[in-house]
Amino acid sequence: AVVSTQSTGTLSREEHHSMGPEKRHTHEFILCIDVLIEDDLQYLAYGTVDGNIHVQASSAAHGCLWQAVYDWEGPISAVKIFKVKGLVCLIGACMVEQVILFTDINTNNKLNNRIILPESTLFDSVTCVNIMDIDYDGDSEILIGTYGRMFLVYKLHLTDGNLVPYIVYRRQYNSPIYGISYSDITDDGIHEIIVLTFNGIHILQRCLKSAQQYIQKLLLDTSLSNQIKCPFQIEHFSENFEPSTPEF
Numbered sequence: 001a002v003v004s005t006q007s008t009g010t011l012s013r014e015e016h017h018s019m020g021p022e023k024r025h026t027h028e029f030i031l032c033i034d035v036l037i038e039d040d041l042q043y044l045a046y047g048t049v050d051g052n053i054h055v056q057a058s059s060a061a062h063g064c065l066w067q068a069v070y071d072w073e074g075p076i077s078a079v080k081i082f083k084v085k086g087l088v089c090l091i092g093a094c095m096v097e098q099v100i101l102f103t104d105i106n107t108n109n110k111l112n113n114r115i116i117l118p119e120s121t122l123f124d125s126v127t128c129v130n131i132m133d134i135d136y137d138g139d140s141e142i143l144i145g146t147y148g149r150m151f152l153v154y155k156l157h158l159t160d161g162n163l164v165p166y167i168v169y170r171r172q173y174n175s176p177i178y179g180i181s182y183s184d185i186t187d188d189g190i191h192e193i194i195v196l197t198f199n200g201i202h203i204l205q206r207c208l209k210s211a212q213q214y215i216q217k218l219l220l221d222t223s224l225s226n227q228i229k230c231p232f233q234i235e236h237f238s239e240n241f242e243p244s245t246p247e248f
Contacts, residue, residue, distance in 0.1 A: 028052060038088065041065075043105075045090055047076025055081075057106060060148060068110040072097060078129035081105075084140050085158045093126040099144055101156075103163045109114045118166050122147030124176075132182040134193065136214060141168070143193070145177030151195055173203040175199040 028048035031041040036043040045055045051072035057065045074096030081090050089112070090102040099120035103113045118124060123146040131140045134153070142165065153169035179196035184204070186192060190211050195205040 006125075027141070031076055031080050034079050034081050036083065036088070038083060041106075043081045043088060045079045045081050045092075047079045047092060049075045051075060051094065053090075053111075054081060055090060055102075055111065056106065063099050066110065068105075070100075070102070070111045077126055080129055080131050082131040084156055085163065087163065089163070091131065093120075093129050093144065095125045097121070099126050099129065101142070101163065103167055115163065115165060117142070117152075117154055118153065118167060120144065123150035123152075127177060130180040130182065131184050132191075132193075134182065134191070136218070143180050145180050145195065147176040149173045149176055149197075151177055151180070152157050173197050173202065 028050045030048055032168075033044070035045075039058055040059050042059070042111050043055070043057050043099050047053050053068075053070045053075050053076055054067070056067040059065060062186060070092065071096045072092075074094050074105070076092060077095045078093040079090065081088065083089070087104045088106045090105050091099065092102065093099045099117040101115045101117060102111050103115060104113060105113075107113075111242070112137065119245065122228040125147040126144055127147050128145045130143045134143070134144060135141065139156065142156070146152075146154050149170045149172050152167055154165045155168045157164045157166065173195070175198035177195060177197050179194075181194040181196075183192050183194060184191045185194065190208075192206070192207050195202040197206065
């Protein structure tokens with residue numbers, strides 16, 4: 001049997017057991033997996049067809065430090081571990097439910113700090129999730145695609161020590177979305193967002209004028225204060241991306 005992964009392509013059932021001792025006795029079929037290495041710590045998360053998200057933190061010196069499981073009502077379509085604003089977070093998506101952000105998982109609360117992403121239940125099943133810094137402010141954004149043809153981008157704001165997600169960009173396509181990627185495919189130094197749908201590939205390209213202004217501001221800020229700042233206003237975020245011409 002072959003297990004689909006989001007990080008490395010595919011793994012055999014035997015290979016995924018070798019990735020961590022906690023999975024040697026796992027009889028669930030793994031649908032998605034993600035790994036984050038932060039200093040000496042490795043965070044591993046995987047979602048199963050039975051609706052469980054398993055998370056563990058380990059180190060080379062001490063082995064497994066902690067494990068946690070979150071139980072859902074349906075198969076897990078995506079998991080992503082990432083660090084934002086100094087907090088280690090986990091995104092989980094269920095094929096029949098909402099998308100949940102688990103914040104600050106490297107604490108005693110583990111998976112108890114949960115936030116449902118706004119509107120994540122309104123557009124049928126969530127088929128894919130990716131984490132990317134698309135506005136170059138040093139913090140990652142959450143990108144999700146749905147079977148209901150909707151592409152959503154979430155920004156995370158830190159308020160009183162708590163992360164608050166809100167939508168900063170949305171776009172509806174003519175067919176279901178199956179994948180989201182981020183790459184400099186035009187070789188111009190600026191990454192594009194690549195959206196894979198049932199009927200083809202769509203490319204979202206940053207407005208070159210806004211990118212030029214940002215780079216100039218970034219160089220100025222770096223040279224003056226060695227601080228990286230984002231000049232974009234969140235309420236104008238939707239104007240910073242435009243479909244490339246042509247769309248494939």
